[in-house]
Amino acid sequence: MAQICLINPRFQTSFWGLNHAMPLIGKKSNMPVLALPVLAGLTPAGHEVVLVDENVEEIDFDALAAFDIVGLTGMTVQRDRMRAILEELHERGIFTVVGGPWVSVVEDAFAGLVDVVFVGEAEETWPRFLDDWSRGEHRARYEQADKTDMSRVPMPRYDLVKFREYATGCVQTSRGCPFQCEFCDIIVIFGRKPRIKTPEMVVAEIEAQHRLGVRLIFLVDDNFIGNKKAAKTILRAIIAWQRANGYPVALYTEASLDLAEDDELMRLMTEAGLIAVFIGIESPDEEALRETKKYQNVRGGMAERVRKVQDAGLEVYAGMIVGFDHDDPSIFERQFRFLKDNRILFAMAGMLSAIPKTPLYARLAAEGRLDDAAADDPQVATNVVPLLMSVEQMRDGWLDLMARLYDAENYFERFDALFIEGRLQLGSARMNWLRRNRPLSYLKIQALTTFAGVWLLARVWGDRRTRPYRPVYRRHLWKLIAARRPPRYLFQFAMKCAVHVHFATLTGQMARGESRLVNT
Structure with missing residues (x-):
């Protein structure tokens, strides 16, 4: 052996x-x-x-x-x-x-x-x-000759993972995505037919990680709602487990924008304890979306659908891309405006890259528009030669976009718009159930959340890297306190400050040439 x-x-x-x-x-x-x-x-x-x-x-x-x-x-x-x-x-x-x-x-x-x-x-x-x-x-x-039957895979050896060293846990409920986005390698590796674990398997994995101390879990699917009927069945099983155990974990996941078309699905997600969803929005321009075959994003207005997901109680994280064939230098301002208008704090706007074996790679290779060596160049970080601007224009526009998105004032203006003016109902289904059915647990969570928020804010304020941002943090913190939002929003603010430190540090280092470009 x-x-x-x-x-x-x-x-x-x-x-x-x-x-x-x-x-x-x-x-x-x-x-x-x-x-x-x-x-x-x-x-x-x-x-x-x-x-x-x-x-x-x-x-x-x-x-x-x-x-x-x-x-x-x-x-x-x-x-x-x-x-x-x-x-x-x-x-x-x-x-x-x-x-x-x-x-x-x-x-x-x-x-x-x-x-x-x-x-x-x-x-x-x-x-x-x-x-x-x-x-x-x-x-x-x-x-393998055939794709894996996910309903028959054994439990991962979570006992071997040092979960105490990680911010979140992760559970995969399915593999594969039904869509055909040109740039994506998911359908190359895992196929377009979602293959799904049973609800019992998913709950067993969540419970196993919870027993090992995990309190936040990413449902790390290629597209959690690739099969909406199966997703609903899994969510109902998670809801039953959460209620039986007093909602001990929070969850978030990755899904396509057509989530907004299913009210029942969004309701089940919030009742299961999901607080956020990453959505590949990619571009505010319908022409670019059609070009890359992301047809699921052009069925109805994107802004309206993003708002609908938020109104259901789910924060939206966005994946954005610049460098499509329809993108000219004006795309950077349109990307910034879309994210601001739609109150999206966390957005990774990367430069388009072509992964081998994807349809995009094959198309650009045939057109002579690939430069694979440039992908490893620390000052380029993409192998795509754009059509309506130079590589340098794309890179510089992207760097400026990221710097603007994670400018402290711009970032927390989006926070205010979503959490204060927009009054996002984050975690309300979970808290309302606990208040009605387990009032002592409800009070305990309120107290622990408040303590965690104060503890994290103290760490943020004590970190020397935050000195330039503290006046902005302080001003927006007082706005949150004045709005009398529940304690969980104080914790959310503290987490947003910690994440802002990361984004602002990374974008600043890249803009000043102190680190290689990071296109992911």
Whole structure:
């Protein structure tokens, strides 16, 4: 039987990594990568598995020599660090296997450095490889013939994850997305037919993480509502569990904008304890959305649908993209205005990039508009050659857009518009149920939320990086207090301050040329 170490490489500092905010909330990383506990759960009994996430602990390369197999996973943004680790392992003669999103779209990315490559999902191929390895007959490449039946996968080994080091937990309820966005690699890797876990499986995973101390969980699906009927069934099961246990966890997820078309679905999400949803809005321009085949965003007004999701009690986080073929230099102002008018605080507006094997990559390659070397250039960070502006215009416009979005005054004007003037009903379904059915729990949560908000604000004020922003923080804090919003909004304000530190620090460093461009 094998001694196995599974490694997730360190992420470079990124927008959604919230790296600069982690010290304020006392954590090392935003959330764990599911690939490690999933693979550990797939490992047959008898093998010994150790998980190492370089985002929360250092890799001890000397200790790795004692393992029979060292496995490495990684996304596109981790590819440089993956190579560095694999070069070190190769130099030491350690038997190494690699899988994950990046090697699944660029299979020869690490040619000569690894012994075995896994392409795509591994629910069938990982156990098969271990059986082949035990007989000394393993292959150099494994790829499943069929997509995984998610209703039959084993429970991930959450007991091996150091959840105390992460800000949030994460549970995957499905894989695949029914849409056909040209730039997206999800449909390449996981397909367009959503494959879904049973409600019992999802609840068991939420409960397992809760027992390990997790209080905030990201339902990390490609599109949680890819199958709306199944999503509703899962939400009803989560509601039952939350009520039976006094709503011990908050949740958020990723979904498409057609969420706004289903009132029942939004109601079930808030009753299940969801407080936010990430939506790939991409562009305020219908022409750009049609170009990239994001047709689900052009059915009705986007602004009206964003407002409808917010009015249901869900904060909207937005994914935005600049650099579509219809984008000229005026797009940056339109992006800024859309996000301001629609009260969206958290928005990652990235430059369009073409991932290998996607339809976008094939189209731009045929048009001679790819520059793959530029994707690794720290002053470019995209391989796309735009049509109506130069690469330099796109980069500089994007940097200015990010700086404006995370200017402290602009950022908290959006906070006021959503949480004070807009009076977003965040978590109201959960709190109303607790007040009616468990009044003592309701009072306890109110007290704990208030304490947590004050504690976090004290940490924010005590951090030297916040000195330039404190006058803005103070002014908007008094506006919130004067509005007499419930205690959970004080905590939300404190969290928004911590996250602002991250966004403002990162955008400032990039604008001043103090760090490489981060396009994710």
